[in-house]
Amino acid sequence: MLRISLRDGEALVVNGAMLRAKGRTELVIENKVALLRGREIMAPEEATTTARRLYYATMMAYLGDQPEAHKNQVIDELTLLIPAMASDEGRAACVRFARQVAEGSYYRALTTCRALIEFEDAATAPANEAA
Secondary structure, three states, X not given: OEEEEEOOOOEEEEOOEXXXXXXXXXXXXXXXXXXXXXXXXXXXXXXXXXXXXXXXXXXXXXXXXXXXXXXXXXXXXXXXXXXXXXXXXXXXXXXXXXXXXXXXXXXXXXXXXXXHHHHHHHHHHHHHHXX
């Protein structure tokens, strides 16, 4: 059982359906569902870097009813991201992410992918500051 509290206007995606709270709302989830809270949802136009495209493809695999349809994009983006990871910690997170996707643990993979976005941002920050 999972208990979720939503603020007024907060979004929640459950098995691909977008829900929005009207007033303060408390939900109890009693079975297995694919869900993301508003702050975990990425719009397509936000997928502007390799790690963000990886997150978006993983999110679609997690929420959709056919995760295999998005697996090729996940693999393609991960293949591009691994060489771009400057730190051992970033490359280890890529390996962890790949294992989680292979196991079908997409929600955990999304959590790891948020860390990959941070690694990517840190790696590109010096380039952005020089521009």
